[in-house]
Amino acid sequence: MASSAVAQSDYPNRAITLIVPFAPGGGADLTARLVAAPLGEELGQTIIVENKPGGGATVGARMVADAKPDGYTLLYTTPGPQLTNPFLMDSVPYDYVKGLTPISTIAVVPSVLVVNKSVKANSVPELIELAKKNPHSIRFASAGIGASSHLSGELLKVMAGVQIDHVPYRGTGPAIQDVVGQRVEMAIDSLTVYAPYIQNGDVKALGVTTPEPLDSLPGVPPIAEFLPGFDSSPVNYLSAPGGTPEPIVQRLNEALNKVLEKPELQAHMRKVGLLPGGNTVAEMQKLVASEQAKWKDVIEKSGAKSGS
Template sequence: MKSLLYAVVALASSVSALAPSSAVADTTYPDKPIRLVVPFAPGGGADYSARRFAQPLSDALKQSIIIDNVPGAGGSMGANKVAKAAPDGYTLLYTTPGQQMTAPYLIENLPYDAFKDLRAVSQLTAGTNVLVVNKDFPAQSVQELIDYAKKNPGKVNFASSGIGSTSHLAGELFKKMAGIDIVHVPYRGSALAAADVIGGRIEISIDTLSVYQSHIQSGAVRALGVSTLEPNPIIPDVPPIARTLDGFEASPVNYISAPGNTPEPIIRKLSEVIIAVASDPTLRATFASTGSKLAGNTPEEMEALVRSEQKRWKEVIDSAGIGVASTN
């Protein structure tokens, strides 16, 4: 009997040694550098934000974070790299709305399952989009713009950084909620779109505040409204669009995600550290200077936000009849 008991204890010890425990995962992770995939080329807004956040996150985790730029197909190439990576917490994605919130409805043969293959860890930033018009356009407010567009159906053009981009979808949401007929003109990036709005070839655009901040200050364009529910401190006199169109909000959310089957203790630890780092006043001020609000949240909160945004943007995409693209 005693020998049988020893055998059972020995077997149990062997099994427990092989199985990963939450306690071990909590205390040993991370024990090697973490790769943070940015699904866009170096030099853009996402790349800047990822690099700016990576250093304090590295300090908090006491481990190096390597930025890996993997551009292509609106960010889906980088997302696919993370979705197919080992679910061990050492490959993470700097996620923008285009990889999980809108990709399932815009890309026909998405190489990963946006609902299962990526696990939301924590929010990083909530950006501010701003509705601008060329300085010579007659509208001085959001309501005046809506009134003008209703009197001139199909004659007002809005520029975006590309089909399916956050600026495109924000414009389509505005169009839908205002009940107006304005024409979408897609560009290959925000800089080209902004150039034509400034030059008067396009009347309006809704894009990130960082794109238009200097042009608003110089008077090259006029800001009529922001996409957040509260004014942005950089342009405090510009009211939220929601004051005219009740419920309007189009604030791009960036967050960290991991491969879908990443163990819960790793997800939890990353989220807790991100929340702590995001609460630093100096870092918050740095992001605020570019129009973004830094804010971490729990995996459950971020996952719920992803699902609600997927539903919301699907309705906008379907209503606008935006065509489905291919990654091939």
């Protein structure tokens, strides 16, 4: 017990590994690297980013869940490992409740609801009315089954009570091409990827997925203004293996929050379309529980698990 207490008070005394459960070059990887360097400086140790893609992020998540709970193996966590995959998949290869300890949000990824220019709707209420008058006439594109762009559409479907059909693609690029090319009516995806098409007038932006309006998209209201409680902006956060001692979790939380308060990091995040995170461990745990309940309900009600 004494040696364990000393190890905790001495934490960290060597390099920390941050597992990113995706291939290099994607949004999660870039954000992880953006945060890793200043977080390492704050902790006084190097943070080594390792990419462990596969299984819809379950490969990397399992590595962290199975790691020694000593604070030296961490997970850059997107919604998949704890919030959505457990309800989309028949099973995940780790205990999604106890296997990972949420520490703090890192960033929120705002998304936007867009429609192609031929859709006779210029607002969320008009789109909902159109979908109700003509069931199955509106199709929404996603980056693939289980992607945030898929589940955001399912959330809209459930909350608005409309029959809109999911069209999954192999990645965001092909989905964008078909929305812009007017082969699919709508999509709800990252503002970052759709911003150029909105600015060029190739698509119409009807609403954002955040509870509040975004400075980067003036004049476009939150979807929640018309569907109270709608919030489908993916949360990215830091996790440790389940059973990590509370003092270590608290140390990581405090260090990460301090880093996320740095003006230069906040400016960089906003420039690439992210909202900087930061919260307490208790708030993070409450957020994970509420997001799990929300997505479990949406996936069950929409039939998303069967690939709707």
